[in-house]
Amino acid sequence: MTQTKSIALNRRATHDYTILESFEAGIVLLGTEVKSIRQGLVNLKDSHIMIDDYELWLYNCHIAIYDHGNRFNHEPTQKRKLLMNKKQIIRLKSLVKEKGLTLIPLKFYFKGSLIKVEIGLGKGKKLYDKRESMTQRDTKRDIERLIKNKEWKQD
Numbered sequence: 001m002t003q004t005k006s007i008a009l010n011r012r013a014t015h016d017y018t019i020l021e022s023f024e025a026g027i028v029l030l031g032t033e034v035k036s037i038r039q040g041l042v043n044l045k046d047s048h049i050m051i052d053d054y055e056l057w058l059y060n061c062h063i064a065i066y067d068h069g070n071r072f073n074h075e076p077t078q079k080r081k082l083l084m085n086k087k088q089i090i091r092l093k094s095l096v097k098e099k100g101l102t103l104i105p106l107k108f109y110f111k112g113s114l115i116k117v118e119i120g121l122g123k124g125k126k127l128y129d130k131r132e133s134m135t136q137r138d139t140k141r142d143i144e145r146l147i148k149n150k151e152w153k154q155d
Contacts, residue, residue: 004111006109007115009044010044010106013106015125017104017124018125020123021120022119023092024118026115027081027082027083028081030074032069032072033063036064037108037115039064041064042063043062048060048102048103049104051092051096054090056081056083056119057081058117060077061105062077092121096121103120103121104122105120106120
């Protein structure tokens with residue numbers, strides 16, 4: 001069984017979108033990009049995924065320039081091709097087109113020796129949805145804190 005190790009998370013995605021479904025995709029990378037990713041120098045904050053002619057492309061994903069690279073070093077925010085089955089891409093394209101959903105990269109992770117991207121199919125949250133999720137998170141945190149304090153005092 002292959003182990004998965006998370007490299008980078010897109011925390012902003014769960015704040016701005018309601019994730020309905022997630023998928024796994026491979027990514028086409030250069031050697032210096034792989035070395036930078038292994039150092040953890042990836043930022044998914046403003047990145048998004050577009051479908052162009054039955055191909056998935058990752059835009060605005062910042063992979064830092066490799067320090068020990070030479071003149072063939074990569075461009076930090078170039079578009080990168082994602083690898084998925086064509087049937088899955090066709091399904092995603094129809095969902096995005098018909099229902100107005102968005103494709104967002106959720107995280108980069110290692111699967112064995114390969115680097116994979118978790119893609120989320122999401123629907124944008126309105127401002128009141130964001131506020132509601134923030135209050136739910138805060139109340140959950142408060143309840144857990146009270147339970148923890150009560151257990152500590154009984155011992």
